[in-house]
Amino acid sequence: MxxxxxDLQFSYPAGVQALDNISLIIESGEQVAIVxxxxxxxxxxxxxxxxxxxxxxxxxxxxxxxxxxxSVAKLASRIGYVFQNPDEQLFSRNVKTExxxxxKNLGYSNEQVEALINEALEMTExxxxxxxxxxxxxxxxxxxxxxxxxxxxxxxxxIFDEPTTGQDAANIARIANVIKTLxxxxxxxxxxxxDIDFCAENFERVIAMAKGKILLDGKANEILGQEEILATTxxxxxxxxxxxxxxxxxxxxxxxAEFLNSI
Amino acid sequence: MAIVNLQxxxxxxxxxxxxxxxxxxxxxxxxxxxxxxxxxxxxxxxLCYTLAGFVPHFFKGELTGTVEVASQESSKSNLSxxxxxxxxxxxxxxxxxxxAKFTVFEEIAFGLENTGVPRxxxxxxxEDAMKLTEISDLADRSPYSLSGGQQQRVALTxxxxxxxxxxxxxxxxxxxxxxxxxxxxxxxxxxxxxxMTVVLVEHKVExxxxxxxxxxxxxxxxxxLDGKPREVLTSDALLxxxxxxxxxxSVARKAxxxxxxxxxxxxxxxxxxxxxxxx
Amino acid sequence: xxxxxxxxxxxxxxxxxxxxLTKVVLALSIILVAFIAPWDWTATLxxxxxxxxxxxxxxxxxxxxxxATRLIIPASGFIFIMQAFFQPVGQDIIFKFWFLDxxxxxxxxxFRTSTRIAVMISSFTFFLLxxxxxxxxxxLTRRGLPGQFAYVIISSLQILPQMQAKAQTIISAQRSRGxxxxxxxxxxxxxxxPLVGPLVFGSLVEVEERAIAIExxxxxxxxxxxxxxxxxxxxxDKIMRWVxxxxxxxxxxxxxxxx
Numbered sequence: 001m002x003x004x005x006x007d008l009q010f011s012y013p014a015g016v017q018a019l020d021n022i023s024l025i026i027e028s029g030e031q032v033a034i035v036x037x038x039x040x041x042x043x044x045x046x047x048x049x050x051x052x053x054x055x056x057x058x059x060x061x062x063x064x065x066x067x068x069x070x071s072v073a074k075l076a077s078r079i080g081y082v083f084q085n086p087d088e089q090l091f092s093r094n095v096k097t098e099x100x101x102x103x104k105n106l107g108y109s110n111e112q113v114e115a116l117i118n119e120a121l122e123m124t125e126x127x128x129x130x131x132x133x134x135x136x137x138x139x140x141x142x143x144x145x146x147x148x149x150x151x152x153x154x155x156x157x158x159i160f161d162e163p164t165t166g167q168d169a170a171n172i173a174r175i176a177n178v179i180k181t182l183x184x185x186x187x188x189x190x191x192x193x194x195d196i197d198f199c200a201e202n203f204e205r206v207i208a209m210a211k212g213k214i215l216l217d218g219k220a221n222e223i224l225g226q227e228e229i230l231a232t233t234x235x236x237x238x239x240x241x242x243x244x245x246x247x248x249x250x251x252x253x254x255x256x257a258e259f260l261n262s263i
Numbered sequence: 264m265a266i267v268n269l270q271x272x273x274x275x276x277x278x279x280x281x282x283x284x285x286x287x288x289x290x291x292x293x294x295x296x297x298x299x300x301x302x303x304x305x306x307x308x309x310l311c312y313t314l315a316g317f318v319p320h321f322f323k324g325e326l327t328g329t330v331e332v333a334s335q336e337s338s339k340s341n342l343s344x345x346x347x348x349x350x351x352x353x354x355x356x357x358x359x360x361x362x363a364k365f366t367v368f369e370e371i372a373f374g375l376e377n378t379g380v381p382r383x384x385x386x387x388x389x390e391d392a393m394k395l396t397e398i399s400d401l402a403d404r405s406p407y408s409l410s411g412g413q414q415q416r417v418a419l420t421x422x423x424x425x426x427x428x429x430x431x432x433x434x435x436x437x438x439x440x441x442x443x444x445x446x447x448x449x450x451x452x453x454x455x456x457x458x459m460t461v462v463l464v465e466h467k468v469e470x471x472x473x474x475x476x477x478x479x480x481x482x483x484x485x486x487x488l489d490g491k492p493r494e495v496l497t498s499d500a501l502l503x504x505x506x507x508x509x510x511x512x513s514v515a516r517k518a519x520x521x522x523x524x525x526x527x528x529x530x531x532x533x534x535x536x537x538x539x540x541x542x
Numbered sequence: 543x544x545x546x547x548x549x550x551x552x553x554x555x556x557x558x559x560x561x562x563l564t565k566v567v568l569a570l571s572i573i574l575v576a577f578i579a580p581w582d583w584t585a586t587l588x589x590x591x592x593x594x595x596x597x598x599x600x601x602x603x604x605x606x607x608x609x610a611t612r613l614i615i616p617a618s619g620f621i622f623i624m625q626a627f628f629q630p631v632g633q634d635i636i637f638k639f640w641f642l643d644x645x646x647x648x649x650x651x652x653f654r655t656s657t658r659i660a661v662m663i664s665s666f667t668f669f670l671l672x673x674x675x676x677x678x679x680x681x682l683t684r685r686g687l688p689g690q691f692a693y694v695i696i697s698s699l700q701i702l703p704q705m706q707a708k709a710q711t712i713i714s715a716q717r718s719r720g721x722x723x724x725x726x727x728x729x730x731x732x733x734x735x736p737l738v739g740p741l742v743f744g745s746l747v748e749v750e751e752r753a754i755a756i757e758x759x760x761x762x763x764x765x766x767x768x769x770x771x772x773x774x775x776x777x778x779d780k781i782m783r784w785v786x787x788x789x790x791x792x793x794x795x796x797x798x799x800x801x
Contacts, residue, residue: 038410038440052714076720083715087747088708091739101736105720135743140303149719166354166437168303168466170505194440197510234441239469239510239533246537256514263523263540317754343763351758357704358751361759362697365676372770374759377689379768386770407700421759 001028001063001078001156001188003049008058010044018044020212022058028156031183032190033203033220037234040209042192046159049190050079062157077106080155084162086139086146095121095137095145096130102153113152120152123178140171147178158182160191164198176202200224200238200254208233225252266460267291267314267429272328274309274318283309285484287328291429291462296455298471298492299464301481302505307464310481311353311433313337314462316345333428347378350427354434356414359421360406367409367417368393368402374425392424395457396450412443419450429460436467468509472496472531480506497529511536547699549605549670557600561779562678563685568596569669571786576661578793580800582650585657593664602671609667618660625652675699681773689767693756705745712740 003026010019019041026032034042047053048060051072060067062078080102083089092098099120103113121127124144129137134145143163150158160179164172172195179202182189193199199206199220206223208216210233216223224230224241237245244253244262253259272287283306291297301307312318319326320342330337332348340348352359364370368389375385393399398416401409406417415435422430432451436444448470455461455474465471471478471492478495480488482504488495495501497512511530518524518540530536552558557565572592576585597606626649627642634646679692716736717723723733 037442047714050718052718071722071724072717073720073722073724076718079718081715081718083711083718085711085744087744088712088740089715089719091736091743102719105722138304153719166434168505169507170302236441240514242533243511243514243536243540246533247540256510256517259514260518260521260523263518315758317757321754321757342757343760346758346760351754353751353754355748355751358748359755361693361756362700362752363676363693363756365700369676369770373756376768376770377760377763377765379763379765382768382770382772385768407704418755425759 002026002061003157003188004061005048006059008045008048008060009056010048010053011056018212019048019055022212022214024207024214024217026188026190028188029183029186030188030205031179031203032188032205032207033199034190034192034207034209035194035196035199035230035233035235036209036215039211040233041212042209043161044212045209046081046161046190046192049075049157049159050081051075052081073105076102076153076155078155078157080150080153080158082147082150082158082160082163084165086134086142089146089149090134090142093133094131095126095134095148098134098145099148099152102149106153116152116154117148120148123151123181124148125174139166140168143167143171144174147175151178151182155187157188157190160189160193162192162194164193164195172198196224196236197238197240200241208235220254221252221258224254264293265290266293266333267462268329268331269313270329270331272313272326272330274313274327275325276309276322277324279324281484283484284313287313287486289479289486289489291460293460294458296461296474296476297463298475298478299462299481300466300468300471300478300495300506301464304483305481306484307481308353308433309484311351311431311462311464314429314431315349315351316340316342317351320345346427347425348427349429349431350422350425351431352415352418352422352433352435354437356411356418356438359418360414365405366402367398367404367406370406370417371421371424374421378425388424388426392420395453396420396423410443411439412446415439415443415447416450419447423454429462430454431462433464434466435463436465466507468496468507469511469532472509482506493528493531496531515539547702548675549667550674551602551605551671552674553601553672555599555601555672557596557672559774560782561773561775562673562681563775564779564782565669565673566678567783567786569665571790572665573662574790575793576658576665578790578797580797582654585654585661588661589657589664593661593668597668597671600668600672602668605671606664606667609671610664614660614663614667617663618656621659622652622656625655677771677773680769680771681775683767684769684773689761693761705741708744709737709741712737712744715740 005022005024008019008022011017022045036042044053048055048067049062051067051070054068062075067075090098092101096117099117100113103116108116124147126144126148134142163175179189204220206220207214208223208230215233216226216229224237227237230237238254240253240259244259249262253262267290269287269289272284273282274284275282299307299310309318312322313330316337319338335348337345361370361373364373371389371392372385375388393402396416396419398420401413406414436447439447451461451463452474475492478492479486480495480501488498488500496509501508509531511533515524515529515536524539526539530539572588576588597603626644629648629651635643636646637644675696679696683689683692721733721736723730
């Protein structure tokens with residue numbers, strides 16, 4: 001499912017212009033990371049995809065749907081959005097009911113819901129916690145419940161808003177695994193992230209934003225080496241990229257395998 | 264001279280079966296900068312609460328062993344007195360703002376008002392603390408109008424102004440963006456350089472490698488490593504346990520297996536990695 | 543994101559310099575006199591001859607008149623009409639409207655009640671406009687109000703608007719999971735639990751952390767608390783409070799004596 005954005009302008013009611021003439025195409029199955037300083041417009045942009053925000057001018061199409069013409073509830077069948085703070089989402093008496101919420105809203109049959117839940121729980125290593133109250137779990141596992149709740153909706157596009165904030169290495173690895181599985185299933189995955197190493201290791205395309213505009217947009221190994229431009233939006237290059245640069249390696253390194261092959 | 268002395272500390276939260284901390288023996292010298300690493304659930308926050316007296320006074324539960332700071336035992340003290348010994352700051356800056364004050368200046372003075380510091384002394388201490396943490400320009404702002412990094416610095420200043428003997432920081436940069444992270448680490452570094460005894464729980468291993476005097480690795484409630492940053496951060500004992508490993512260390516470890524890293528020690532900083540890989 | 547539930551307007555006026563307790567007593571005295579006085583026109587006189595001049599003295603007249611047009615006049619107007627039409631008193635019918643009678647007695651009653659309500663609201667408004675909540679709480683704490691009580695009130699003023707922001711995010715998150723908040727009333731009613739649940743549970747987590755944070759700053763210390771701000775309580779303040787008390791008592795005596 002393709003995302004097509006044409007000439008998007010957005011200003012908040014108070015008058016602040018948050019997005020300035022954004023045009024963008026994200027093809028089906030792409031893995032995209034959006035980076036940039038706070039206030040650059042990353043979250044504002046992404047909230048237009050599922051209709052939470054409507055453009056002041058310009059148009060967004062998700063597949064054949066124009067976001068102006070569909071409710072947020074309907075767009076939820078095409079876009080799953082994992083919010084940053086799981087505690088702003090969890091309310092059910094147990095994990096199973098929580099994860100069932102999304103797919104039920106989308107109108108799946110009981111059998112389908114059951115199948116979707118089981119799959120989502122397996123992907124997030126929560127299969128043994130179906131009867132547990134989400135708030136009895138640690139923040140680490142509450143994060144995975146929130147992710148499972150969105151995956152279970154089986155949407156062609158999934159958005160992660162700062163998925164690694166506050167997570168330890170083990171959970172970041174779990175989240176990376178989830179994203180890998182989604183990629184293998186042909187889903188489009190879009191993430192907003194400050195963790196540039198996580199970005200380099202899991203996303204093939206990087207969009208850098210600043211002040212409501214797109215600064216850079218391209219393949220990770222083209223974008224992440226552009227230190228000076230990234231610095232203007234307070235993005236540091238990934239650690240291995242920096243290492244590669246200091247060692248004078250020709251290509252921009254974005255992961256361990258590339259590094260080891262280059263030296 | 265050890266200003267912090269934990270002997271055989273074991274602690275169980277109420278209504279739990281397994282201890283959150285098991286047999287912890289830990290000494291921290293005055294002026295030392297100790298970093299604590301570990302996967303989530305290892306007991307890092309519990310350790311912070313224990314140092315700050317919230318275990319056992321706030322959380323109740325079963326605590327055995329001795330927790331001593333500056334020759335005083337936490338179980339024999341009142342929590343409201345103990346907080347003058349050990350200052351505690353944690354992840355979420357928003358939850359550390361009292362809500363009782365309308366300006367940053369008053370917010371920082373809050374702790375001094377509670378502990379009966381005379382007005383003139385209060386004003387001087389707040390001004391000095393704000394200068395140290397470079398937030399003097401925020402004095403008249405509402406704490407709720409600040410960025411995450413600014414709020415966290417206000418929270419830190421509010422604790423520092425109480426002049427604790429030990430500063431315990433539980434993942435202070437976890438919720439910060441890169442700018443906020445830089446600002447907060449800047450304050451921590453300033454305090455450490457001024458001789459404050461600091462215990463910092465952090466995931467950002469690269470920063471610890473550069474600035475900590477000593478690193479303690481916590482796993483399932485127990486200390487599994489305790490030593491200099493290089494020893495601990497490159498140790499194989501950290502592997503496959505959920506610890507965050509610096510990417511420089513990790514790639515050099517793999518390179519060593521392939522015969523591409525020839526130095527005896529694995530690197531923990533960018534500089535060391537560059538040096539080691541240059542042929 | 544910041545906002546605050548507070549009417550307070552910072553000005554440099556004689557009223558602002560008064561001790562907060564004095565302003566409490568002043569506002570309450572005006573209300574009590576309006577309600578206790580045995581005459582129908584006391585409230586109206588108090589409004590025009592006391593409250594309005596006080597607002598000018600406090601340099602908050604503009605804010606007060608904005609509040610008057612938005613709240614005081616509509617509220618008291620509404621009460622007037624309700625009382626005039628629905629109060630079953632009196633025989634002297636002045637006019638009928640459908641099945642409702644307006645009598646002379648009910649008109650007088652309506653006038654009295656609505657002007658008293660108007661005085662009550664205006665007096666409170668005047669008080670809120672000229673009194674800084676922190677200063678009020680500091681002063682009351684100094685006089686013996688438990689610190690916890692003051693804390694709960696002040697922190698609510700700042701934290702409730704934050705909860706509003708949180709509620710907005712929760713609504714967005716649940717809508718993104720297909721929660722229908724736009725169609726039928728029943729569907730919207732069923733949306734309550736997924737919206738209130740996270741707000742309540744999430745807040746419990748925050749409350750515990752905040753309790754730890756204020757504890758870490760000596761909140762439960764048994765030391766005598768000091769105050770950053772020096773809130774003056776002049777001789778003039780004390781005299782004013784006694785005079786106001788005297789006025790209230792005099793009004794009460796007059797009421798009893800004349801009835």
